[in-house]
Amino acid sequence: MSLPTCRLSSSVACVAGFLRPCLRRVLTVAAGLALVIPAVAPAGQPPVPGLPRVNTAAIPWSMADAAVALGDDTAARSDASPTMARIRERGRIVLGYRQTAVPFSYVDAKDRPMGLAWALCQRVVQALQREMEMPDLRSTPVRMIEQMRGPLIKGEAIDIDCAPSTVTVAREQQVAFSLPYYAASVRLMVRHGAGIHSINDMRGLRLAVVQGTTAERLVRAQHARAGFQLLMARDYDDAFRMLRERRAQALALDDVLLEGLRATSKSPNAFRIVGPPLGTEPEYYALALPKDDPAFKARVDAALAEIFRNGDMLQLQRESFQAAVPPFGHRLRIVPSPDMLALWAAGARYGSAADNNTPP
Structure with a gap:
C-alpha cells in the first residue's frame, strides 16, 4: 500500500489518517493473541500515617492507551489488565482464603469459606462480572497458608487473596x-490467671507466633530484651x-484475630x-492482588x-463480627471503632474529585 499524496501544510494529519486504520488492525490482532504490555505506576506517599497511598497515576503508553486513542472502549476495558485477560481466558476467578482467620476468612461447618474479607471478594467478583460482561463468571476458592500468599499470587495461581493481609513494604x-x-494492633493472648500482663512478663516463658506474620517481626524485635522462647506456628x-495445650504461655497476633x-x-x-x-x-488490612497490574x-x-x-x-x-462462630457457636461482639469509621470514610473518597490523592 502506498502513501497518499499530501500537501506539505497538512502532511502530518494526512499520514496520521493513513496510519490510523493500520494501527487499528495491529491492535485487533494483538488483542486476539492476548498481548499485554504491563505498566508499573510509581508509588506515592501515604494519605495518612501508616496507610498505603491510592495509586491513580496514569498508566504509561500501552495497547490499552492506543485503544482509547482510537475509540476502542472494549479493548481498553479488558486488555489493560493481564489479570482480567487471564480471568476471561479461563472463565473463572481464583480466590485464596484461610481456614481459621476468624472473622475475616474461615470456613463454616460445611467447609465453605466465609468472613468479612471473603464477603468483600464476592462483591468484587460481582463488579467484575458487570465490568467484563461475564454474568456467568465463576469463582474458585483455594485454601492457603500465610507463607504461600506471595508465591501463589506471583505465580498467577491466585487472582485475589481474600484474607487479612497486613500492608507492609x-x-x-x-x-x-x-x-x-x-485496622488492628498486635497484642498478646494468655490463659486466664497466668500472671502475664504484657510482653515484659514473658522472660523465660514460651511465646507462640505464626510464621510470616507482622506479629513475628514485632516480637522478634523484642526477643533479646524480653528473653522469651519463640515458638513458630x-x-x-x-x-x-x-496456647490451649500449654506448650506456649502466650500467643502474639492481631487483636481482632485473637478475638x-x-x-x-x-x-x-x-x-x-x-x-x-x-x-x-496500626496494622492495615487489604486484599492482596497481583503486582504490576494497576x-x-x-x-x-x-x-x-x-x-x-x-x-x-x-x-x-x-454480619461477620457479630456472628456465631463454629464449632461451638460463640458470638463475636466487635463493633467498629472511630478509627475504623474514619478509614472507611477515607476509602469512600477514592476516585472522587475531592480526593486527588491528598491527605485528608
Missing part, C-alpha cells in the same frame, strides 16, 4: 494491595493449639487479651470504594 515487593478495609489454628480464635474455643473465658499494642502503628487494582479499589460509600461495609462488618 516487604510484601509490596511481591504483591499489590487494594484500598485498606480494616504454621497457621493461626496451630498457634492457638500451642476470633478465642471465639472458636470451647471455653472463650479461659483466655484473655493483655498488654498494650506491640507496634507503634488496571486490575483500580477496578478492585473502585468496587471497594462503592461498598464504603453505600453503607454496605457497616452491614458486612456487622
